[in-house]
Amino acid sequence: MTTDTQQILQTLKAQLNYHGHLYYVEDKPELPDAEYDRMMQELLAIEAEHPELITADSPSQRVGGKPLGAFEQVRHEIPMLSLDNAFDDAELTAFEKRIRDRLSAVEGFTYSCEPKLDGLAVSLMYENGILVQAATRGDGTTGENITHNARTIRNVPLQLQGAGWPARLEVRGEVFIPKDGFEKLNEKNLKKGEKAFANPRNAAAGSLRQLDPKIAATRPLRFYAYSVGLMSEVFGDSHIGRLAQLKMWGIPLSPEVKKVDGLANVIAYYQDIMTRRNELPYEIDGVVIKVDAIATQERLGFVARAPRWAIAYKFPAQEEITLLQDVEFQVGRTGAITPVAKLEPVFVGGVTVSNASLHNADEIARLGVKIGDTVIIRRAGDVIPQIVSVVESRRPDDARDVVFPAECPACGAPIRRVVKEKKQKTTSKLVEMSISRCTNGLNCKAQLKESISYFVSKRCIDIDGLGEKIVEQLITSGLVKTPADLFDLTTGDFLKLDGFKELSANNLVSAISVRKNVDLDRVIISLGIPEVGESTSKAIAKDIGSLQRLAKCPREALILIDDVGAEVAGEIYNYFTSSSRQQFLTQLSDKLEISGETEFVSADLKRKSTLFHYFNQLGIPKVGKVNAKKLSDSFKSLVRFSSAEYMDFVSLGFNSTLVSALRNYLNDSTKLELSNLEYSLREVGLHWEQDVPMDIFEHDEPKKFEGKTVVLTGTFNYMKRNDIKALLEDMGAKVSGSISKNTYVLIAGEKAGSKLAKANDLKVVIWDEERLWKELGENQ
Numbered sequence: 001m002t003t004d005t006q007q008i009l010q011t012l013k014a015q016l017n018y019h020g021h022l023y024y025v026e027d028k029p030e031l032p033d034a035e036y037d038r039m040m041q042e043l044l045a046i047e048a049e050h051p052e053l054i055t056a057d058s059p060s061q062r063v064g065g066k067p068l069g070a071f072e073q074v075r076h077e078i079p080m081l082s083l084d085n086a087f088d089d090a091e092l093t094a095f096e097k098r099i100r101d102r103l104s105a106v107e108g109f110t111y112s113c114e115p116k117l118d119g120l121a122v123s124l125m126y127e128n129g130i131l132v133q134a135a136t137r138g139d140g141t142t143g144e145n146i147t148h149n150a151r152t153i154r155n156v157p158l159q160l161q162g163a164g165w166p167a168r169l170e171v172r173g174e175v176f177i178p179k180d181g182f183e184k185l186n187e188k189n190l191k192k193g194e195k196a197f198a199n200p201r202n203a204a205a206g207s208l209r210q211l212d213p214k215i216a217a218t219r220p221l222r223f224y225a226y227s228v229g230l231m232s233e234v235f236g237d238s239h240i241g242r243l244a245q246l247k248m249w250g251i252p253l254s255p256e257v258k259k260v261d262g263l264a265n266v267i268a269y270y271q272d273i274m275t276r277r278n279e280l281p282y283e284i285d286g287v288v289i290k291v292d293a294i295a296t297q298e299r300l301g302f303v304a305r306a307p308r309w310a311i312a313y314k315f316p317a318q319e320e321i322t323l324l325q326d327v328e329f330q331v332g333r334t335g336a337i338t339p340v341a342k343l344e345p346v347f348v349g350g351v352t353v354s355n356a357s358l359h360n361a362d363e364i365a366r367l368g369v370k371i372g373d374t375v376i377i378r379r380a381g382d383v384i385p386q387i388v389s390v391v392e393s394r395r396p397d398d399a400r401d402v403v404f405p406a407e408c409p410a411c412g413a414p415i416r417r418v419v420k421e422k423k424q425k426t427t428s429k430l431v432e433m434s435i436s437r438c439t440n441g442l443n444c445k446a447q448l449k450e451s452i453s454y455f456v457s458k459r460c461i462d463i464d465g466l467g468e469k470i471v472e473q474l475i476t477s478g479l480v481k482t483p484a485d486l487f488d489l490t491t492g493d494f495l496k497l498d499g500f501k502e503l504s505a506n507n508l509v510s511a512i513s514v515r516k517n518v519d520l521d522r523v524i525i526s527l528g529i530p531e532v533g534e535s536t537s538k539a540i541a542k543d544i545g546s547l548q549r550l551a552k553c554p555r556e557a558l559i560l561i562d563d564v565g566a567e568v569a570g571e572i573y574n575y576f577t578s579s580s581r582q583q584f585l586t587q588l589s590d591k592l593e594i595s596g597e598t599e600f601v602s603a604d605l606k607r608k609s610t611l612f613h614y615f616n617q618l619g620i621p622k623v624g625k626v627n628a629k630k631l632s633d634s635f636k637s638l639v640r641f642s643s644a645e646y647m648d649f650v651s652l653g654f655n656s657t658l659v660s661a662l663r664n665y666l667n668d669s670t671k672l673e674l675s676n677l678e679y680s681l682r683e684v685g686l687h688w689e690q691d692v693p694m695d696i697f698e699h700d701e702p703k704k705f706e707g708k709t710v711v712l713t714g715t716f717n718y719m720k721r722n723d724i725k726a727l728l729e730d731m732g733a734k735v736s737g738s739i740s741k742n743t744y745v746l747i748a749g750e751k752a753g754s755k756l757a758k759a760n761d762l763k764v765v766i767w768d769e770e771r772l773w774k775e776l777g778e779n780q
């Protein structure tokens with residue numbers, strides 16, 4: 001044996017002791033179990049080769065950690081041991097061979113197969129059927145008295161049921177926190193500004209080892225028994241038989257416990273549990289396999305820290321350590337900037353992982369992660385890999401801070417944190433969210449690319465054959481500036497790109513063109529408004545009934561739509577504040593034949609759009625439902641309310657606190673907001689009925705376009721298209737998005753496209769902008 005080996009042994013022991021203390025005593029492990037297990041395996045291998053080096057204090061010979069001084073100590077009359085591990089079928093087979101050899105047995109064994117719950121071992125002592133003491137495993141000989149906390153665990157019986165139990169009965173099992181309870185607990189902690197627990201085991205251990213039982217009582221702790229310790233009268237001759245008996249006395253067991261014959265079936269059990277691992281409501285890190293016959297267990301006995309008759313067959317790790325080599329910032333469809341961790345590739349959760357999402361700036365701050373750090377990454381099931389924590393003790397001197405960019409990495413535009421309006425009872429405040437976004441809309445190449453890929457995807461416009469490479473080329477060549485430009489592409493355009501032949505280019509052009517007929521709700525999803533998916537789009541289409549109206553609909557009215565809450569309403573509103581997106585929208589209504597557009601908002605929405613609702617929504621201090629009702633009854637209009645004076649409020653009998661709240665609320669900017677709101681509501685046809693009409697659009701009978709269908713296309717010079725539309729509608733026109741035989745007139749601005757052609761085909765009357773003004777002039 002060399003001094004090198006001795007050196008390695010010393011280092012391993014020191015490391016294992018250090019991390020064992022963090023895990024068992026502090027409940028704050030720094031390493032994933034897989035890394036700890038590897039060190040332990042290394043230690044075991046050296047000790048197997050050099051048995052003379054095994055000392056009584058080696059981590060391989062000991063169980064758990066020293067009990068915390070804060071608790072009263074409990075001596076276990078029968079030691080609480082650990083388990084040996086197997087990591088593959090060969091090691092499991094070797095386990096059976098060892099016991100067979102020892103017993104000179106020819107036959108295989110019957111086993112008890114159990115999930116290996118990832119919590120902590122607890123001993124419950126019942127005297128005359130009453131729970132008198134609960135203790136942790138501690139170092140196996142001495143544990144901590146945690147009776148006060150165990151009593152708060154909901155499925156631990158304080159009194160045994162049935163009859164026939166031994167006068168003294170020690171039940172052993174695992175205390176754990178189920179997955180959903182763990183998530184809720186962490187959410188709650190984060191909300192309170194406290195640290196999140198790294199995993200359910202830590203949360204369970206930390207909760208159980210609290211001095212104040214009120215804390216444990218609030219934690220979702222559960223207990224499943226897996227063996228019997230001390231018993232004043234021996235009962236049962238098989239392990240499974242004993243567990244079944246415990247169950248009859250009211251002690252909870254894992255429903256997965258199973259009696260299994262022979263090793264092949266044990267392996268099948270292991271495989272089955274492994275495939276269901278992520279669906280189980282609690283974390284497990286393997287299965288435990290125990291020889292079922294108590295007589296055989298007794299013949300096999302124990303080694304230093306574990307029984308010979310049982311083994312833990314561990315699952316592949318879901319948590320591993322690796323190096324964070326760099327952080328890249330990706331720009332998504334809605335401009336959201338996502339930091340992506342570039343990792344040294346590592347095998348975890350069954351696949352090799354080299355990227356993990358870091359979500360946002362807050363997550364980076366929460367983790368305190370630096371480039372160059374050793375990090376723990378977790379991949380459970382199909383969930384995207386996450387960075388769980390940083391191994392701070394392994395931080396190199398040259399670790400660098402992760403700097404969140406101030407400008408978009410794709411286009412250089414400023415990045416802003418998303419601010420959302422949080423409504424409280426009668427006020428609202430702006431809250432900074434964790435997401436940051438590039439502010440450049442479709443002018444940002446990255447957002448444009450993602451928007452196009454989204455736009456052509458199955459659930460949106462559904463155009464086949466526009467892969468990422470093609471989209472990139474379309475953007476760099478400048479052919480496509482918004483997703484709507486796809487509809488203008490010609491065979492010639494595609495021929496300019498790599499890899500297109502006449503036939504493939506033709507095919508793609510026709511694949512795009514057949515998608516011009518779309519239902520309104522599909523168009524709405526395709527816009528790519530954050531949070532607006534299929535069902536929300538359907539609800540919006542039904543209630544709002546047109547793209548143009550949607551773009552103009554104020555937030556306060558959007559929330560009246562089923563499925564649309566304050567947040568979604570805010571997202572829709574923000575979306576349309578970008579001029580590039582407004583342009584996109586105009587193009588879409590030009591180029592598509594949208595079906596399902598309606599002339600008016602739905603009757604249902606209109607009915608809900610009362611002045612009372614808006615007063616209630618505005619977040620005016622002191623104005624809840626009661627005062628909103630008073631205000632709407634008194635003023636009948638937001639504009640009129642906004643110009644009310646002190647004496648008006650007084651004469652309405654409002655008390656002085658309300659009067660001063662209203663006067664404080666009404667300043668120049670809110671007055672403007674109120675009149676804008678009322679104006680927008682009128683524009684989209686959501687104005688409450690009882691109000692007097694605004695006079696600017698009043699006309700004398702007969703209205704020039706009464707009952708006539710008008711279509712607008714192209715761009716106009718003198719007035720915005722939406723304003724022209726409103727004007728025409730006030731003259732009785734029905735403004736539609738598509739040409740048909742029944743179209744009275746097509747008003748074509750500059751750059752009119754397919755609609756102009758169609759109007760020609762159908763011999764519909766066509767006016768240019770000049771003609772339109774003439775016609776309107778005659779009328780006014």
Ligand SMILES: NC(=O)c1ccc[n+]([C@@H]2O[C@H](COP(=O)([O-])OP(=O)(O)OC[C@H]3O[C@@H](n4cnc5c(N)ncnc54)[C@H](O)[C@@H]3O)[C@@H](O)[C@H]2O)c1
Pocket residue numbers: 019020022023024029030031032033034036037063064081082083114115116117118119120121122137173174226288312
């Ligand atoms: N991450 C770290 O830094 C760190 C440090 C120390 C230990 N650990 C981890 O702790 C474990 C070693 O701890 P250990 O000595 O408690 O051994 P163990 O967890 O591998 O096995 C023994 C324990 O398994 C539990 N168990 C769950 N289901 C069981 C069942 N059906 N039957 C019997 N026992 C069952 C019991 O609590 C028992 O005490 C390893 O997984 C190791 O990776 C991690």
Ligand SMILES: [Zn+2]
Pocket residue numbers: 331408409410411412413438439440444445446447
């Ligand atoms: Zn950008």
